[in-house]
Amino acid sequence: MREIGSVQYDSSTYNDENTLLNFKLMNAPTLNQAFTHLWGHDSDKFPLLTMTEGQMGQINKRPLNGADTQYKWKIIGREKLTSPIKRLVTTAVNGLVGSNGGAIIVEMQDNWFPYQYGAVAPDGRSLVRVQTEGVPTGRGTYQYTFVSQTGVGIDVANFAAGKFWALQAPTIAASKSDGTRDNKSSFNEATNQFGFHRFSQNIAGNISNKVLDIEFDIKDENGTIHKYNKWIPYQMKKWELQRKQLLEEDLWRSRYNRDINGNVTLKDPQSNEPIPRGAGVFEQLEAAGNDFSYSNFTRSLLDMIHDHVNSNRIGDSKGEKVLYCGKGFAREFSKSLERDSKFNNYFQSLGDKVIGNGTDGYLSYGAYFNRYKLLDGTIFTVKVVNMFDEGSVAELQKKNGDTIDGLPYDSYTAVCLDHSLVANDDFGDSRNIQMVYEQGREFKMGIYKGMAELPAEWGASQGNILSDTKDVASYEVITSQGINILNATTSFIMRRA
Amino acid sequence: MITLKKTITIKYKLAGSIFESINKLAYNTQVRSLGTTKTIVNKLLSNPTLLDEVLPIIIGNNNKNSEWEHEKLDWVSSIQIPISSSGLILDLNSIFDVGNPDRKERIAKYIKDYKVDKDITEENLAQHILKNKEIDPTDYHMYFRYTNARDFLYWLVAINSAQVANKPEDADKSPNIRFFLYDEKIARTRLLANADAQSKAVNKLIALRAKDNGEDILKNIAILQNIIPFEDVMDMSKEDIYLELFSYANNHSSDFLEIAENKELELQATIKKYIELNVLSVNIDNAIVDSSNTEIIVGKTMDGAILYFKNPINKGEVTKFESKYKSLKK
Numbered sequence: 001m002r003e004i005g006s007v008q009y010d011s012s013t014y015n016d017e018n019t020l021l022n023f024k025l026m027n028a029p030t031l032n033q034a035f036t037h038l039w040g041h042d043s044d045k046f047p048l049l050t051m052t053e054g055q056m057g058q059i060n061k062r063p064l065n066g067a068d069t070q071y072k073w074k075i076i077g078r079e080k081l082t083s084p085i086k087r088l089v090t091t092a093v094n095g096l097v098g099s100n101g102g103a104i105i106v107e108m109q110d111n112w113f114p115y116q117y118g119a120v121a122p123d124g125r126s127l128v129r130v131q132t133e134g135v136p137t138g139r140g141t142y143q144y145t146f147v148s149q150t151g152v153g154i155d156v157a158n159f160a161a162g163k164f165w166a167l168q169a170p171t172i173a174a175s176k177s178d179g180t181r182d183n184k185s186s187f188n189e190a191t192n193q194f195g196f197h198r199f200s201q202n203i204a205g206n207i208s209n210k211v212l213d214i215e216f217d218i219k220d221e222n223g224t225i226h227k228y229n230k231w232i233p234y235q236m237k238k239w240e241l242q243r244k245q246l247l248e249e250d251l252w253r254s255r256y257n258r259d260i261n262g263n264v265t266l267k268d269p270q271s272n273e274p275i276p277r278g279a280g281v282f283e284q285l286e287a288a289g290n291d292f293s294y295s296n297f298t299r300s301l302l303d304m305i306h307d308h309v310n311s312n313r314i315g316d317s318k319g320e321k322v323l324y325c326g327k328g329f330a331r332e333f334s335k336s337l338e339r340d341s342k343f344n345n346y347f348q349s350l351g352d353k354v355i356g357n358g359t360d361g362y363l364s365y366g367a368y369f370n371r372y373k374l375l376d377g378t379i380f381t382v383k384v385v386n387m388f389d390e391g392s393v394a395e396l397q398k399k400n401g402d403t404i405d406g407l408p409y410d411s412y413t414a415v416c417l418d419h420s421l422v423a424n425d426d427f428g429d430s431r432n433i434q435m436v437y438e439q440g441r442e443f444k445m446g447i448y449k450g451m452a453e454l455p456a457e458w459g460a461s462q463g464n465i466l467s468d469t470k471d472v473a474s475y476e477v478i479t480s481q482g483i484n485i486l487n488a489t490t491s492f493i494m495r496r497a
Numbered sequence: 498m499i500t501l502k503k504t505i506t507i508k509y510k511l512a513g514s515i516f517e518s519i520n521k522l523a524y525n526t527q528v529r530s531l532g533t534t535k536t537i538v539n540k541l542l543s544n545p546t547l548l549d550e551v552l553p554i555i556i557g558n559n560n561k562n563s564e565w566e567h568e569k570l571d572w573v574s575s576i577q578i579p580i581s582s583s584g585l586i587l588d589l590n591s592i593f594d595v596g597n598p599d600r601k602e603r604i605a606k607y608i609k610d611y612k613v614d615k616d617i618t619e620e621n622l623a624q625h626i627l628k629n630k631e632i633d634p635t636d637y638h639m640y641f642r643y644t645n646a647r648d649f650l651y652w653l654v655a656i657n658s659a660q661v662a663n664k665p666e667d668a669d670k671s672p673n674i675r676f677f678l679y680d681e682k683i684a685r686t687r688l689l690a691n692a693d694a695q696s697k698a699v700n701k702l703i704a705l706r707a708k709d710n711g712e713d714i715l716k717n718i719a720i721l722q723n724i725i726p727f728e729d730v731m732d733m734s735k736e737d738i739y740l741e742l743f744s745y746a747n748n749h750s751s752d753f754l755e756i757a758e759n760k761e762l763e764l765q766a767t768i769k770k771y772i773e774l775n776v777l778s779v780n781i782d783n784a785i786v787d788s789s790n791t792e793i794i795v796g797k798t799m800d801g802a803i804l805y806f807k808n809p810i811n812k813g814e815v816t817k818f819e820s821k822y823k824s825l826k827k
Contacts, residue, residue, distance in 0.1 A: 075523045084582075084583045109583070160586060161583070162506070162581070162583030162584050162586060163583075164581070188522045188523040188525075190523035190524070191519050191520060191523075192516070255514065255516070256515055256516035256519075257515075258515060258519075259515060260515060260519070279514075279516040283514060283516050283517075284516075286514070286517065287514065287516055287517040287520055288524050288526060289524070289526035289527075289529045289530070292530050292577060293531075293532035293533070293534060293660065294532050294533065295532075295533040295534050295535045295537065295538040295539075295573075295574055296535075296538060296574035297574070298571050298574045298575045300571060300575040301575040301577065304575060304577050305530075305577065308528070308530060308577065308579070339567065339571075340571075342567075343564055343571075404535065488524070489524070497533070497534035497535065497659075497660075
C-alpha cells in the first residue's frame, strides 16, 4: 500500500472560498489563455541564415570537400603604382634638393621604380626621372638616383619617411636609348576555414507523451499554425530557435584560430582533436581595413566611409546598398539627415513631411529618413535587423549598462554587405558572400535511444533496439558552417564607440 | 617667440589578428581609419575655447554664423583619420610667444596661478606648461599656436582614443588597440637605453660565469626566472645553460640585471627548487607552505619565506626541508 495523497484539514470556522482554495479545490482564474511574451515574440534575428534560403537567396551555399577545414580563393589586388620613401640621402639646400639638375639620392622602401621611368612627388607637381636601377642597401631598402625633370629644386617635405611617390611614364632621348624593365604583379590567395558545432537535446522517461492543459500555437515551415498541447513540440521550437540564433551570431563573430604556423591550438580535452574556427563577417571586414568607429553619426561620415571603400575602385557597382543595423543606428541615421536638412535650411519641406494631419483636428508628428542618395548614384537604405538589438551581445550590454540613450552599443552597429554576383567563378556565377560547409555535413542529425519514449517530432521510429539501458534519449545535431566574403573590400562595418 | 618642433607618427598595428596576417598579401590593406568615440567627441566639444579657436583655421569659417554649433558637431563627429601602411606623420610644430596678443593674458595668468618665476625663459616656460600634469593637452592651444591645426586635433583624438596605444610597446596590451603613436626621438632614446642595459646584462652574465660558483649562480637564475624548465636544468650542460641565459640577457636585459643583482638569489632559488620537488608548496592564497603539513606557513610571499629561512628559530625545520629535498633529488 502506498499513500498517493494526504488528507488536508482546515481549522477555519466557516466554510467559505478560502477553504476551497486551501484544499486546492479551486484555482485562481486565468486571465488570458494566450502567453504574455514579456520581451516580444521570437523574431528576425537571423539575417545571414535567412539570406541563404529560397532560390533567390542572396548568399550561396558552397559545399567543400578538402583535407581539412581550410579553403582558399584567388585574389587580384589593385595595380600598384606607388612606392614609399625611406629617407633622403642628399643634403637639402635652403629646403630644396635637385636644384639645377643636381642628383637626388633617395632610399625607397621597395624596388618598384624601374630605370628611366618618371615619378611624381607627393606635392603632385614635381616630376623626377629615375636615373638608376634601385640598388639594394642591405637594410631591405633600395637606393635610387632621381633628377628633377625641369631642373627646378624639389621641396624637401616630399622626401619625409613614409611619403608615397607614384610611377610616371618612362622618358628617353630621341636616339641611342636603352630598354628598361617592367614590374610584375600576379594574383594572391586568401585563406579562411569553417568550423563545426554540436547541439544535443536530452529527455528522460515519458516526457514525450505528457499532455499539458495549455495549448501552444506553433507555425510550421509553410506558415500553417498547428495547435499542440504536448511539451516536446514547444521545447523543440525553442531549442531550434536558440540553435539558429547561436549559429547566426557565430557567422558574424567567429574568429580564425590557426596560429601563424597553421596549427589550431584550441583542442578538445577529451580527444585532443583540434577545434577549427573560421573568420566571421566582422574579422573579415577588419582584415580588409573596412571597420570604422564613430561617435555621432553624420551624413559626411557616410560620404567619407563610402569614398574610403569605393573611391579608386574600377568598375564600382552603383545601385542600392543595404545598411543592416540595429534600431540605434536607424535612429542616428534619421537624426543626422534631419540635422543636415535643418542646416541647409530645408525647414519648410521637412516640417511639411514631419507634421501631418491627424484625425479630428489633431496633428501627427513624426516621419523618418531611411534612405540616402549619394552624388555617384549609390543609394543607402537602412534595414533594421533584430540581431543587433536582441542578440546575445546586445543582451549582455543591456545587463552591463553599456548603453547609449537606452539602447545597447551593438544597436548602433551598421554593416553594409555587398551581395553582388561574382562572375567567372569556377563554379559559375556566385554571390560575393557565401556560406561554406563540409560536404555531407551541413546538418547531420541522429538519435541516441535509451528506454525513454521518442517524441514524434524527432522524426525517428520507436523501434526496440537500444543504445543505452537507461530510461533516457537524446537528439543530436552536428553542423558545419563558415561564412566567406570573396571580396571583403566592398563591404564595411560601422560601430559606435 | 620660439618655435617648438615636434612630429609624431600614428601607425597601425601590423597583423592585428592571425587571419589578417595570413591574408596580408591578399587584402593588401593600405589605409586604416581611426574614428572617434563618444568620449573623445564630448571632450573636444565641451572645451570652452578649443574648437572655437582651432576649427575656423581648418574649415575657413569665422565661427560667427548661426550654424557654427552644427558645423562643430558635424566636423568633430565625422573625423576619420586615414592611417596608411607607413603611418601618418602629424606635424605638431607650435609657436610659443609670451607677447602674442591672443595669448599673453592666459600666459600671465598661468605664471601667476602656478607661481612660476617671472624671469623664466620662454623655452623653460613652454616646457613648464607641457610638463604640467594639471594642463590637459586639449588646453595647449591656449598657450601655443599650432602651425598645423588639423594635425593638432588629430593628435588630440589619437591620445584620447582607447584604440591608440601611446607607446609602441603598449600596442599589444589589448586586442582593441589598433594603432600606436611612434615618436622617433623617444624611440631613439629608448633604443640607446636598451643598448646600454643589454651590454650591462651581458657583461654581468660573463662576470658571473667566470666566478668559481658561476655554474650554480647561472642555474639559480635559470630556475628563478623560469628560463629553463626545472626538470631540464639539472641535466643540462653548463654551456647550454650559458647560451640560454645569454639570449635571455639580450632580450630581457633589465629583468636579467634585476635578478642577477639580487642578494637573496641563492636562497630564493633554493625555495623555488623545494617548491618544484614538492617539499614546499603554494596554497590557494599563494602562500608558501610545508607540503607535509600545509598548516605551517613558511611565508605569505617569497620575501616572507626568505625571512623564515634566515631566522635561527626555524633552523630545525630548514634542515628538515633540506634533507627531504636531498632525498628526493636522488
